[in-house]
Amino acid sequence: MTLDARSLIKAYFAEGTLPGLPDGHFIGGRIVANSDGDRLESYDPGNGQAFARFGAGKGEDVSRAVEAAQQGLAAWRDTPPATRCQVLNRAAALIRERSDYFAVVEAVDSGKTLAEARGDARSCIRLFEYYAGIADKLEGRSIPLGSGLTSWTEREPVGITAQIIPWNYPSSTFVRGVAPALAAGCAVVAKPAETTPFTALLLAQWLHEAGVPAGAVNVVTGLGSDAGAPLVRHPSIAHVTFTGSVATGVGVMQAVAPNVTQLTLELGGKSPLVALADCDVDKAVEGALWAIFSNAGQICSAGSRLVVERSIHAEMMEKLVARTRTLKLGHGLKDPDVGAINSRQHLDRIARHVEAARGRGCSILTGGSATHDPASNSGWFFEPTIIDNLAPSDPAIQQEIFGPVLSVQVVDGEEEALAMANATEFALVAGIYTGDIGKALRLARSIDAGQVTINDYWAGGIEVPFGGNRKSGFGREKGIEGIDAYVRTKAITIRH
Structure with missing residues (x-):
């Protein structure tokens, strides 16, 4: 061809x-x-x-x-x-x-x-x-x-x-x-x-x-x-x-x-992206954006949980919501930022997860609904979505949604961030954003995951071994x- x-x-x-x-x-x-x-x-x-x-x-x-x-x-x-x-x-x-x-x-x-x-x-x-x-x-x-x-x-x-x-x-x-x-x-x-x-x-x-x-x-x-x-x-x-x-x-x-x-x-995965107070907030925002919204969130290793330290939580949410709202949805051949959900059945599954979170009173900062290609009013799409300040036991934290839905957890310090990073049944990938290499290495060695990246969620490539622990395989x-x-x-x- x-x-x-x-x-x-x-x-x-x-x-x-x-x-x-x-x-x-x-x-x-x-x-x-x-x-x-x-x-x-x-x-x-x-x-x-x-x-x-x-x-x-x-x-x-x-x-x-x-x-x-x-x-x-x-x-x-x-x-x-x-x-x-x-x-x-x-x-x-x-x-x-x-x-x-x-x-x-x-x-x-x-x-x-x-x-x-x-x-x-x-x-x-x-x-x-x-x-x-x-x-x-x-x-x-x-x-x-x-x-x-x-x-x-x-x-x-x-x-x-x-x-x-x-x-x-x-x-x-x-x-x-x-x-x-x-x-x-x-x-x-x-x-x-x-x-x-x-x-x-x-x-x-x-x-x-x-x-x-x-x-x-x-x-x-x-x-x-x-x-x-x-x-x-x-x-x-x-x-x-x-x-x-x-x-x-x-x-x-x-x-x-x-x-x-x-x-x-x-x-499966429910991978954490940990943003500590000393990180470069703008880089962490951009990293979190594409960790979850690449491929419309349909990635086993997506950074679907943002574990953010309290002192930078408000700033990160303001910037992340603003960036998320700039993303353009559309047919994959029309050069959008975010493409479609693979099937009608999977779109319905994502929508049920988010609707259940709404029913529990969770704070949905942006997105939250199924939609269409704005140019044709057709296709299977879901708005890029951020659900804020969730409890560790919330289903949006514990269950893999496998769509463009970011679940946010707020923590106080490195020790709690580690505990939250390890607090699901999955252990596939983790990302860490911090300006302190000592903290980065301590977390990288203590987080249960098959692959950990620091200050670039998608760092690595074909040469880097990939796979999970526990229920991630x-x-x-x-x-x-x-x-x-x-x-x-x-x-x-x-x-x-």
């Missing part, structure tokens, strides 16, 4: 669809029809209209994909690591060449802004390049056992991996698991969310074009109950990587237990640690 973004956007608004969208599963190196012919519609959250159809996969489609993966694994695991490196770099280059098309598809399918979708494309490129650099460095070690014995370890691929992909970051989460799996020599069967199927299908096609053997990467689309459930239960799956809700993650754990299948879980993705799930260590010893 060589069309530039401007031409694609113009054509999309004129025709209501996009060219080149896959209309089946990707199995065995090609697009194939659904086993029973059933199809689902994919909706553009920015206008609430269906723009394409895709296969409603079932157990039979999953079985075909796993069979193809078994054949693909046989070829790919024996591919020299240096060749795997070259293939993954070619995949990165293909995404770079087609990034306009890729970003437009992602924006239409997910509801996010085109700028955010472009950022996801860059993340995909970097992920493939990063794990391409690891593919030929999966080295073992020698073990000194004394005279007459030689012992060493080898790191080998675990086998066929299942990737259950969420709807909030459908492309970058796909690549976050697939790139290290392929670098290790594994095969993949992926099931994207039923509201965002298309970029996973495109990426699978482009990986095959880049040189990944037929069957080494497969994508089955459809409902979680019809396609995702039989995939994670399949006895030939060696590892499942799941990103989603705590409740569904618990179900996945139960489903894989009979097969003793390895598992990586990236689940277990296992790490990204960074060098991201490949650990896809390799196992074998010890070989010779007496001579």
